[in-house]
Every structure is written in C-alpha cells, then in structure tokens.
Amino acid sequence: MNETDFIAALRKLPLHDGARGLDDDCAVLELGSETLILTTDSMAAGTHFRSDADPFDIAWKLVATNLSDLAAKGAEPVGVLLNYSLSDKDARFLEGLAAILQEYDVPILGGDSITSNGKPTHSLTAIGRATCAPVPHRGGAEAGDAIYVTGTLGRAMLGFEGAAEHLDAFNLPRPRLAQGRALASHVSAMMDISDGLLLDCWRMASASGLAFALESGSIPVAADDRLDECIRWGDDYELLFTAPASASLPADATMIGTVQPADAAPLRLDREEISCVDGLGYQHK
Amino acid sequence: MNETDFIAALRKLPLHDGARGLDDDCAVLELGSETLILTTDSMAAGTHFRSDADPFDIAWKLVATNLSDLAAKGAEPVGVLLNYSLSDKDARFLEGLAAILQEYDVPILGGDSITSNGKPTHSLTAIGRATCAPVPHRGGAEAGDAIYVTGTLGRAMLGFEGAAEHLDAFNLPRPRLAQGRALASHVSAMMDISDGLLLDCWRMASASGLAFALESGSIPVAADDRLDECIRWGDDYELLFTAPASASLPADATMIGTVQPADAAPLRLDREEISCVDGLGYQHK
Numbered sequence: 001m002n003e004t005d006f007i008a009a010l011r012k013l014p015l016h017d018g019a020r021g022l023d024d025d026c027a028v029l030e031l032g033s034e035t036l037i038l039t040t041d042s043m044a045a046g047t048h049f050r051s052d053a054d055p056f057d058i059a060w061k062l063v064a065t066n067l068s069d070l071a072a073k074g075a076e077p078v079g080v081l082l083n084y085s086l087s088d089k090d091a092r093f094l095e096g097l098a099a100i101l102q103e104y105d106v107p108i109l110g111g112d113s114i115t116s117n118g119k120p121t122h123s124l125t126a127i128g129r130a131t132c133a134p135v136p137h138r139g140g141a142e143a144g145d146a147i148y149v150t151g152t153l154g155r156a157m158l159g160f161e162g163a164a165e166h167l168d169a170f171n172l173p174r175p176r177l178a179q180g181r182a183l184a185s186h187v188s189a190m191m192d193i194s195d196g197l198l199l200d201c202w203r204m205a206s207a208s209g210l211a212f213a214l215e216s217g218s219i220p221v222a223a224d225d226r227l228d229e230c231i232r233w234g235d236d237y238e239l240l241f242t243a244p245a246s247a248s249l250p251a252d253a254t255m256i257g258t259v260q261p262a263d264a265a266p267l268r269l270d271r272e273e274i275s276c277v278d279g280l281g282y283q284h285k
Numbered sequence: 286m287n288e289t290d291f292i293a294a295l296r297k298l299p300l301h302d303g304a305r306g307l308d309d310d311c312a313v314l315e316l317g318s319e320t321l322i323l324t325t326d327s328m329a330a331g332t333h334f335r336s337d338a339d340p341f342d343i344a345w346k347l348v349a350t351n352l353s354d355l356a357a358k359g360a361e362p363v364g365v366l367l368n369y370s371l372s373d374k375d376a377r378f379l380e381g382l383a384a385i386l387q388e389y390d391v392p393i394l395g396g397d398s399i400t401s402n403g404k405p406t407h408s409l410t411a412i413g414r415a416t417c418a419p420v421p422h423r424g425g426a427e428a429g430d431a432i433y434v435t436g437t438l439g440r441a442m443l444g445f446e447g448a449a450e451h452l453d454a455f456n457l458p459r460p461r462l463a464q465g466r467a468l469a470s471h472v473s474a475m476m477d478i479s480d481g482l483l484l485d486c487w488r489m490a491s492a493s494g495l496a497f498a499l500e501s502g503s504i505p506v507a508a509d510d511r512l513d514e515c516i517r518w519g520d521d522y523e524l525l526f527t528a529p530a531s532a533s534l535p536a537d538a539t540m541i542g543t544v545q546p547a548d549a550a551p552l553r554l555d556r557e558e559i560s561c562v563d564g565l566g567y568q569h570k
Contacts, residue, residue: 001375006398009379016364016392027395029363029412034316038394040410042368044401078314079301083327083368083408090286090294098298107301109323110312112408113291116329119403123368125325125410127314 020137023207025069025191028135035130036078039069045119055089057171058122059096065194066126067104067175068237072192073135074184075128077104077177082111085120104177131181136190136241139207141259145188145242147212148253150179153197153238154222154230166222173237179251180239186249190241196281197231198267198274200240205259205266208242213268214257232281305422308492310354310476313420320415321363324354330404340374342456343407344381350479351411352389352460353522357477358420359469360413362389362462367396370405389462416466421475421526424492426544430473430527432497433538435464438482438523439507439515451507458522464536465524471534475526481566482516483552483559485525490544490551493527498553499542517566 001009007022015021018029018038027038041062045051049058063080070077080101084093101108109127134140141147159170176192183190189208193200197219205212221230242259243249260268265275274280286294292307300306303314303323312323326347330336334343348365355362365386369378386393394412419425426432444455461477468475474493478485482504490497506515527544528534545553550560559565 001371003371003398003400006369006371006375006379009375010367010393010396013379013383014386014390014392016394018364019392019394022393022395027364027366029394031319031321031414032317034319036316036321038366038412040366040368040395040397042370042397042399042408044370044399044403044406046402047400079303079312081312081323081325081410082295083325084291085327085329085406086286086288086291090291094291094294094298101299105299107299107304108295108307109301109304109314110307110325111295112325112327113288114327114329114406115288115332116404116406117331118329118406119401121329121370121399121401121403121406123327123397123408125366127323129316 024137026073035133035135037070037073037075037128037130037135039066040123040125041065042121042123044121055093056096059093060100060172062122062124063097063100064173064175064237066124067177068192070126070128071175071177071180072190072239073128074131074180076131076181077106078127078129079107079109081109081125083123084111084113085116085122086113087120132185136184136187138189138191138204140189141204141208141210141242142188143210143259143261145259146245146255147214147257147259148241148243148255149197149238150176150251150253151238152220152222153236154226154233156235157229157233158222170235173235175237176239182250183241186247187241187243190239193236193238193240195234199281202267202277202280204240209262211260211263211266211268212257213260216270218254218256220254234281309422311358320418320420322355322358322360322413322415322420324351325408325410326350327406327408329406340378341381344378345385345457347407347409348382348385349458349460349522351409352462353477355411355413356460356462356465357475357524358413359416359465361416361466362391363412363414364392364394366394366410368408369396369398370401370407371398372405417470421469421472423474423476423489425474426489426493426495426527427473428495428544428546430544431530431540432499432542432544433526433528433540434482434523435461435536435538436523437505437507438521439511439518441520442514442518443507455520458520460522461524467535468526471532472526472528475524478521478523478525480519484566487552487562487565489525494547496545496548496551496553497542498545501555503539503541505539519566
C-alpha cells in the first residue's frame with residue numbers, strides 16, 4: 001500500500017473522536033479542563049535523511065517537525081517520547097536532541113530504544129497543551145478571510161542545495177511555537193507548511209470547502225527568480241493561516257491571498273485555476 | 286551504545302517529572318483532575334520478530350506489549366498512536382491491528398506511516414487514564430508484603446517452541462488490563478513480566494530497596510520439569526505485584542513469596558541468594 005491507502009484503511013478501524021478522522025496533523029484529546037495535542041512523526045535512513053547526514057541534524061529535525069505540528073495548533077509543548085534505533089552514531093544524535101530540547105524547553109517523558117540490524121528508523125511523539133479553544137484546524141477558513149504565511153519560503157530548498165546562508169533552514173528548522181501560540185486565538189484555520197505552500201493551501205482550501213486565491217507577487221520567497229519552486233518545495237515549517245482581513249495580528253506574517261467561495265478548483269494562483277493536485281508539492285507515496 | 290548506556294545518557298537531558306527518571310515502563314502525566322499514563326514500544330524485523338512472522342501477530346504483539354504496560358498501572362486505555370513502516374504485508378498487519386483494538390476496545394488517536402527501504406520498524410504509543418491514585422509503580426513494595434503473579438509462566442516459551450496449546454501465549458499475548466484495573470488500588474507495587482519473572486522480581490526488589498524471597502514450589506509454571514527456564518523466559522505479560530499478605534484480592538493470582546528487609550542480595554530463590562543479575566532473564570543489549 002502507499003501512505004494514502006494505508007491511512008484510508010486505518011480510517012475503517014475504530015478511531016478516537018480526537019483523531020479528527022485522521023485528516024489533521026494532530027490529535028486533540030479533551031481531558032477535564034485540559035486539552036492535549038498529540039502528534040507523531042517517523043524518519044527512516046534513506047527515505048527521510050541520507051545515511052551520511054549529521055545525526056545532530058537528524059535529532060533536531062525529528063523534534064522540530066513534531067513541534068511544528070504543535071505550533072500550528074497554538075500548543076505549548078509538554079514533553080516528548082522517543083523511539084530510537086541504536087547505531088554507532090548515538091552520541092552525536094544525543095547532542096542534537098539535547099540542543100533542540102533545551103532551545104524550546106521541552107522535557108523527555110519516555111521512550112524506547114532498540115537494536116536494529118537494518119537502516120535506523122526513529123520516531124517521536126510530542127504532547128502539547130492547547131492554549132486556546134477552539135484549537136485551530138485545517139478546515140476553519142471562511143470566505144472573505146485573508147490568507148497569511150510566516151517567514152520566507154524556499155529557504156529549506158536553497159539550504160538543501162548548499163547555499164550557506166540557508167543551510168540551517170534545511171538542517172535545523174525552527175518550529176514557530178511562539179508565533180503559533182500568539183496567533184491561535186486570532187486565526188480561522190492554521191497548519192504548518194511541511195509539504196510546500198501550494199499543496200498545503202490546496203489541503204486547507206479543500207478541508208474548508210472553499211477556494212484559495214493566491215497572489216504570487218505577494219508571496220515572500222527566498223529566490224524571486226525561482227518562485228515556482230519555492231512555493232512547491234517543502235520542509236520550510238512556516239505557518240499558513242487564515243484570519244479575517246480586519247484582524248490585528250500579534251505576529252509577523254505576510255498576506256498572500258484571500259479565501260473565496262467554493263469554486264470549480266480549490267486553488268487559484270493569480271488568474272490561473274489549479275484543478276489538479278499533482279505537482280503542487282511533496283506528496284507521500 | 287547499548288540500551289542501558291543510551292538510557293543513562295537520556296537521563297542527563299531535561300526529563301519531565303512524569304518520566305519518573307526513566308526507571309519505570311510508563312510516564313505518569315498529571316493534568317488537572319486527570320492522570321494520563323503514557324508508554325511506547327518499538328519492534329524491528331530481525332530483532333523483535335522474524336521476517337517471516339505473520340504480520341497479524343506482529344500488529345497484535347505491538348499493541349499487546351504497550352497495553353500490558355498500561356495494565357501494570359491499572360490504567361484504562363484511551364487510545365494509541367502508530368508509527369508504521371509500509372511494506373507488502375500491510376493488509377495482514379491491519380487485520381491484526383483491527384483484531385486487538387476491537388478486542389480491548391481501544392481507538393486510534395493518530396500516527397505516521399512511512400516508506401522505508403530497510404527492514405521495517407514499527408512503534409506504538411499507548412495512552413491510558415489512571416483509575417486510582419497513587420498509580421502503582423515498581424518501587425512501592427514493603428517488607429512483609431506477599432509477592433504475587435497472575436496466570437502461568439513459561440507458556441510463551443512453550444508456544445515459541447511450537448507447543449500447539451501455547452502458541453497463542455507467544456503470538457497473541459493477552460494484556461491483563463481487567464486484572465490490572467481490579468488490582469491497582471490493592472497493590473503496593475506492580476509491573477508486567479515482559480523479561481522473565483526472576484529478572485523482573487530483581488528489578489522490583491531493587492526499586493523498592495528490599496529483598497524478594499521466592500518459593501519455587503509455589504510459582505505457577507507451564508512445565509514443572511523446566512521451572513528454571515519458565516521463570517527466566519520473558520514474553521509472558523502476566524502481572525507481578527506485591528500486596529499486604531492480609532489483602533483480599535479482586536483478581537486471581539498466586540502467592541509466590543514474601544518481601545523481606547534489605548539484604549545482601551535483592552533476590553532469594555528458596556534458600557539460594559541471587560546476587561548477580563546476569564542470566565535471570567532477557568536483558569536488552
């Protein structure tokens with residue numbers, strides 16, 4: 001099966017209400033007066049990182065991608081559980097793990113380390129506490145809202161290609177936790193941009209049952225002459241969100257378009273309707 | 286590093302109070318009026334299951350081992366998050382997953398599935414809700430308590446060897462969730478026996494700072510002529526617990542010894558002091 005088929009099969013099993021139909025990046029677990037946000041991601045050698053990648057960066061990215069999911073919910077991290085395949089690179093992995101956990105003040109809750117004789121696979125489960133209700137999700141955009149993005153897109157792509165000033169954007173991405181918490185009560189929908197702006201806009205528009213109209217000239221990109229790539233490449237981990245155009249936002253973000261009533265296509269870039277999801281970004285096989 | 290060294294290194298990083306110093310099988314997270322129990326386990330092809338193992342059994346065991354950790358805390362399962370490496374055996378894995386989730390009425394909260402070009406590694410994180418306070422742990426045994434075990438030990442070993450009537454004990458272990466919940470408020474210490482009775486008695490005695498005196502003739506084993514192996518082999522997932530000798534217990538269990546004041550050795554089997562942990566059970570390298 002590919003990932004899409006597998007998730008479709010999982011949806012036929014008993015799901016917790018908080019799983020939100022497996023349509024979101026996080027589960028939302030209400031417990032008395034608290035709401036927990038749960039997310040988990042796996043990374044495998046050869047698929048998600050090169051076998052010669054610096055284990056410091058692997059640890060950082062494993063934690064950062066999960067914290068980025070919490071950021072998109074406006075959640076405050078509570079702790080993480082680590083599933084780790086032991087190798088000869090453990091000391092360096094631990095350095096990266098220590099660095100990001102200290103940077104974002106996130107403690108370890110538990111985990112499991114195993115001996116594996118194959119390529120290492122690591123997983124991390126991050127648990128956060130919601131800071132506002134309702135918790136933002138992908139499907140809350142409303143017609144007339146403005147569409148925003150934090151930061152500059154394409155930096156991870158340029159870092160991947162070796163551009164010195166963007167290396168950290170690819171190797172050591174910074175989850176937008178502070179911005180997510182500040183924005184959460186102001187947004188109608190929010191998600192992180194892990195798979196490319198266009199694809200994630202498509203997903204948010206589809207989940208909201210509306211159409212997103214983007215203005216390419218407004219989109220902040222790291223290389224103006226490579227706009228098409230910057231808005232399709234993933235790994236930037238900026239926040240994509242919608243909010244009433246009149247909202248006064250407590251975090252820096254750039255307006256890149258507006259939410260329109262449902263249309264033939266869920267996405268329009270300048271005047272061009274985009275009616276096929278293929279080629280918009282990184283799609284999990 | 287081996288697993289012991291890795292956990293020692295993790296202990297130097299910031300730990301959540303609920304991680305209990307990484308000395309227990311679960312984290313205990315207090316949230317307002319609720320207490321959550323968190324546990325996670327990984328299984329890799331070639332290490333934890335044979336590459337030709339039935340994927341139905343792999344899924345069952347992955348969930349069962351985590352639910353067994355919840356059982357030892359007297360917790361009621363809330364849901365699970367699955368980290369899954371896709372392969373050509375996904376449909377059969379999903380059948381096993383469905384079977385155990387339905388059997389124990391546990392819903393899916395979320396997860397991540399990945400493409401990996403190595404041997405598959407799967408992880409599961411189980412979340413439960415504590416049903417009593419304090420939550421049982423390994424270190425609560427008191428001198429004078431009786432030591433108990435549920436079920437019969439050695440069945441997983443015999444099933445692994447091919448004995449027809451014990452196959453399910455190895456392939457489809459049954460977490461003692463109902464017994465754990467019934468016992469939790471009666472016990473002074475509790476854990477599941479995943480690595481062999483003697484080793485887990487050693488651990489519980491050490492964590493409690495006391496000595497466990499076991500009577501071999503009292504220990505319920507599946508093969509009387511192979512007692513030594515039955516009490517050293519793991520994978521039985523029965524519950525080991527201590528309770529005042531006068532306690533009236535709400536679940537079937539066999540008294541196998543008594544808790545003694547601290548002694549030179551943490552464990553005694555009949556009259557023999559066991560002062561070295563080597564060879565007592567399955568130790569993670």
